Amino acid sequence: MAKIVVLGAGIAGHTAALILRRRLAKEHRVTVVSPNRLWNWIPSNIWVGVGEMTPEEVTFELAPVYKRLGIEFRRAKAVELHPEGSAASPKPFVVVESTAEESRGERTEEVYDYLINATGPSLNFGATPGLGPDANTVSVCTFSHAAHAAKALAAAIARMREGKPQTLLVGTGHGGCTCEGAAFEYVFNLEFELRRAGVRDKARVIFLTNEAEIGDFGVDGMRVQWRGYSVPSKVFAESLFSERGVEWITGAHVEAVEPGRARYMTLDGAKGEVAFDFAMLLPPFLGADIRAFDRAGADITSELFLPNRFMKVDADYSPKPYEQWKASDWPRTYQTPKYPNIFAAGIAFAPPHPISKPRQAPDGTKISPAPPRTGMPSGIIARAVAQSVADMIEGAPGPTHEASLAEMGAACVASAGKSFWRGTAASMTMYPVVPDYDKFPGEGRDPDYTFGEIGTAGHWIKHILHFMFLYKAKALPGWWLIPE
Amino acid sequence: MSSKTPTDHARGSMTPSPRALFARTFLPFQLWHFVWINWRMIRMIALSHPRRRAPSPR
Ligand SMILES: Cc1cc2nc3c(=O)[nH]c(=O)nc-3n(C[C@H](O)[C@H](O)[C@H](O)COP(=O)(O)OP(=O)(O)OC[C@H]3O[C@@H](n4cnc5c(N)ncnc54)[C@H](O)[C@@H]3O)c2cc1C
Numbered sequence: 001m002a003k004i005v006v007l008g009a010g011i012a013g014h015t016a017a018l019i020l021r022r023r024l025a026k027e028h029r030v031t032v033v034s035p036n037r038l039w040n041w042i043p044s045n046i047w048v049g050v051g052e053m054t055p056e057e058v059t060f061e062l063a064p065v066y067k068r069l070g071i072e073f074r075r076a077k078a079v080e081l082h083p084e085g086s087a088a089s090p091k092p093f094v095v096v097e098s099t100a101e102e103s104r105g106e107r108t109e110e111v112y113d114y115l116i117n118a119t120g121p122s123l124n125f126g127a128t129p130g131l132g133p134d135a136n137t138v139s140v141c142t143f144s145h146a147a148h149a150a151k152a153l154a155a156a157i158a159r160m161r162e163g164k165p166q167t168l169l170v171g172t173g174h175g176g177c178t179c180e181g182a183a184f185e186y187v188f189n190l191e192f193e194l195r196r197a198g199v200r201d202k203a204r205v206i207f208l209t210n211e212a213e214i215g216d217f218g219v220d221g222m223r224v225q226w227r228g229y230s231v232p233s234k235v236f237a238e239s240l241f242s243e244r245g246v247e248w249i250t251g252a253h254v255e256a257v258e259p260g261r262a263r264y265m266t267l268d269g270a271k272g273e274v275a276f277d278f279a280m281l282l283p284p285f286l287g288a289d290i291r292a293f294d295r296a297g298a299d300i301t302s303e304l305f306l307p308n309r310f311m312k313v314d315a316d317y318s319p320k321p322y323e324q325w326k327a328s329d330w331p332r333t334y335q336t337p338k339y340p341n342i343f344a345a346g347i348a349f350a351p352p353h354p355i356s357k358p359r360q361a362p363d364g365t366k367i368s369p370a371p372p373r374t375g376m377p378s379g380i381i382a383r384a385v386a387q388s389v390a391d392m393i394e395g396a397p398g399p400t401h402e403a404s405l406a407e408m409g410a411a412c413v414a415s416a417g418k419s420f421w422r423g424t425a426a427s428m429t430m431y432p433v434v435p436d437y438d439k440f441p442g443e444g445r446d447p448d449y450t451f452g453e454i455g456t457a458g459h460w461i462k463h464i465l466h467f468m469f470l471y472k473a474k475a476l477p478g479w480w481l482i483p484e
Numbered sequence: 485m486s487s488k489t490p491t492d493h494a495r496g497s498m499t500p501s502p503r504a505l506f507a508r509t510f511l512p513f514q515l516w517h518f519v520w521i522n523w524r525m526i527r528m529i530a531l532s533h534p535r536r537r538a539p540s541p542r
Contacts, residue, residue, distance in 0.1 A: 235498055242497035333537070376532070384534035401534040408532040411525045424508055427521050429528050449528045455508040457518035461525075483529050 002028045002393045005094060005112040007078045007288075009034035009062055011042070011375050012346025012382040013118030015484060018475055019386035021069050028393060031072040033110060035099040037061060039473050040143050043375060044466050046182065048146035049280070050189045051154055052418045055143040058466075065475055074110065075100040078119065078288065081304065083339045084295035092341070114389045117311050117344040118382060121285035124174075128283075130257035131173040137257055137279040140186055149280055153190065156278040160199035166277040168194075169262060171208035173281030175253030175367035178218050180211055181374065183282050184237070185414040188426075190280075191244050192417030200245075206274060207241065207248040208281070210367050212267060212359055214238060214248055217412075218369035220356045222430045223443050224452035230443070233428075236452050240416070240426065249274075251359065253367045254281060269362040285370065287311065287348060303338060310350035312336060313343070317350070322357050327406030327436035329353065333399035334385050340398065343385045346378035351405075355434055375469075376410050377403075377433060379484025406434040409449055413462040416454065425458030 002024075006017045009032050017032045024030070038059040047053040066073040080095035093109045123141050125132030133139050138149035156166045170187040172180060187207050194200045207214065215221055215237030223230045241248055251267035262274050262281070287309030292301045305311055315331040329352040336342040344350075351371045359368040373381075384403035391400040409431030417423040429451060435444025443450075472482040500508075507513050 238496065239498040239500070243499060376529070380532055380534060387534060400537055402537050403532075403534040409528040410532075411528060422509060427525075429525055431528050431531065449524070449531070451524060453517065453521060455514050455517055456511075457514040457521055460514075460518055461521060483533060 002113040003111065004028070004030050004114045004116065004389060004393075005110050006030065006032045006116045006118060007034075007094065008118035008120055008346070008348065009036065009039060010118060010120045010346065010378075012120070012348070012378040013116065014039060014062075014473055015379045015382040016116050016118060016345055016386040017066075017071050018069070018479070019383055020390055021071050022480060023386070023390040024393065026070065029072060030070075031074060031110060032062075032066060033074045033076050033078055033094070033096050034062070035075065035077040037063065037075060038143075039065075041466060041470055041473070042141075045140045045143055045146040046185050046189055046415060047418055048143055049138075049140035049149040049153070049186060050193045050418070051150035052189075052193075055147050058143055060470065060474060069475055074098075076108075078290050079107070081115075081290055081292040082295075083115075083292065083304070083342060086293075086295060086297065092339075113341060114393070115342045116382075116385055116389065117290075117342065117348045118346045119288035119290070120347045122288050122309070123283045124286045125283045127176070128174045128254050128257065131254065131281060131283060135257065136259050137173060137281045139282065140182065140280060141282065152278055153193070157194070157197045157199055159277070160194075160202035161197070163202070165202045165204070167204045167206065167275060169206050169208060169274055169276040169279040169281070171249075171252075171281055172210045173254045173257070174284040175210045175365055176284045176370055177210050177282050178285060178370035178372050179282055180209055180369055181217050181372065181412055181414060183207070183209065183280070184214075184217070185416075186280055187246060188240070188244065188414070188416035189418065191246060192419075192423070196419075205244075205246045206276075207246055208252050208254070208262070208264065208274065209248070209250055210252060211356070211369055212251045214241065214250060216356055216369060218354070218356055218372040219430065219433060220435060222428075222445055222450055223447070224428065224450055225447050226452055230447060231452075233452065236426075240454065251367055253361065253365055257281070265361055265365060265367075267359055267361055267367050285347065287350075304336060304342075306350045308350070311344035311348055313349045315350065315352040317352050320353070325353055327404070327432070327434055327438065330404050330406045330434050332402035332404045333388060334381055335388070335399050343389065345382040345385045347373045349373075349381070373405075374410050374412065376484055377405055377408055380408055383484055404434075406432050406436050408432055413458050413465065415459060415462045418459070420459075421456065423459040424454055424456055425462045426452060426454045427458035427461060428452045
């Protein structure tokens with residue numbers, strides 16, 4: 001009998017738990033540890049953030065699903081990792097701290113044979129003074145943040161209806177942010193809502209981003225195949241902004257946000273300020289705050305995690321200049337080098353380096369996107385890890401499946417307004433996520449699989465994906481037929 | 485310069501023609517594109533899913 005502990009019930013952790021449970025015999029135990037009672041389809045938080053969906057439409061209770069499937073669920077967060085056990089307990093274990101109302105703060109030990117760390121990002125609002133829903137900006141990173149953002153947006157719209165012009169600022173709240181695609185999607189949805197509310201003429205909409213060019217998306221941009229041309233994503237993205245009258249500020253690091261005012265520095269060292277009435281700025285990400293200890297109780301956190309708290313896996317972390325980055329630097333199995341029974345999936349694994357060219361301001365402030373690990377890659381990595389763990393439990397000597405971001409594509413359907421007939425979405429796919437200049441000289445990506453398109457069809461796809469992934473996450477009949 | 489004014493934006497960007505704008509929400513065209521985008525995405529997703537490693541793991 002083996003016990004697998006999965007930390008996190010987001011896209012990666014939940015996918016891994018479902019696949020393991022389906023794959024393994026009942027004698028093996030699958031335990032999910034996650035602080036939240038609800039599963040959240042995060043991509044639809046964008047629609048919650050403009051008031052087009054409610055939190056209830058993008059979430060569901062995890063406990064009944066896990067009960068039906070025979071997965072154990074602990075409402076808790078992992079705080080310590082003991083991969084060698086301790087003097088009192090010979091088996092490896094995780095210390096978890098309860099987040100359930102009845103036992104909040106209680107610490108217990110979860111012993112494991114295999115551990116999958118899928119703890120996703122920790123939202124680091126503290127990196128920029130004044131950033132975040134507890135200070136001067138809103139966010140759409142969680143469904144509750146998004147519901148709060150929708151209220152703030154509705155209030156701004158109400159003020160515009162009274163004839164007061166408003167400035168709406170959307171983008172990244174720090175030079176080291178990732179997930180620019182989410183900010184891109186939010187600004188278009190917000191702009192669509194302003195038009196729908198009949199107040200667009202009262203609004204100045206500004207997109208502020210740490211990308212050196214819009215359309216970089218943290219993947220060094222891409223060239224999309226479009227009507228017989230190979231078009232840089234910058235052209236495609238700038239066109240969408242211009243058409244909607246959205247201004248942009250690129251290569252920007254937000255230094256501080258005061259009530260109604262954001263101060264920033266751009267890559268050329270220039271300092272700027274934007275006054276706003278509404279600001280949705282994404283935070284930079286860190287990994288979950290988990291400390292690791294050896295058998296003797298010595299702190300070995302730095303052996304398992306990078307300083308940004310993401311978990312070290314089978315990647316090449318040796319520092320190299322941009323020109324020497326290779327597709328082969330990226331991990332394939334997501335197994336930790338020191339402990340073969342520990343894996344990381346989704347955002348929790350530490351990328352070897354960014355994908356976009358690193359840039360900094362003259363004073364050394366780094367202003368360039370961190371690499372995105374979006375939903376599809378997070379799910380695919382989780383599948384590879386779950387299959388490897390299941391095979392290892394059944395006797396395989398090591399990981400049996402691999403899923404490198406340099407051999408994996410990503411599909412991004414960025415909604416630009418939610419309406420069945422008038423809504424549109426930019427549908428983009430790229431293959432691979434990490435450019436491979438040896439395999440695809442010149443562009444680094446396969447032109448056959450890297451394309452972009454905007455239209456109502458994209459909006460329908462985005463809507464269908466919403467229902468399809470909620471169906472799959474609820475593990476309803478035939479869920480496993482739906483790919484990640 | 486990293487920061488641009490709205491006028492700079494309009495001058496430097498590609499803008500859609502009335503025909504392109506019409507096509508974005510024109511039902512028959514979008515139905516066809518729905519099939520086309522799905523087909524391309526399915527191919528890319530199939531290509532991206534985990535593969536079994538060579539028999540001797542690292
Ligand atoms: C607004 C927004 C829109 C997005 N839109 C898209 C999109 O359209 N398409 C797309 O592909 N991707 C999109 N993404 C990205 C996508 O949401 C992420 O790639 C995906 O959620 C990553 O999955 P994950 O499982 O690694 O992390 P998460 O989904 O964040 O899950 C992490 C889990 O770990 C839990 N956890 C945290 N700390 C601990 C701990 N200490 N112990 C135990 N559990 C812990 C959390 O509670 C959570 O359950 C979007 C992201 C945002 C923020």
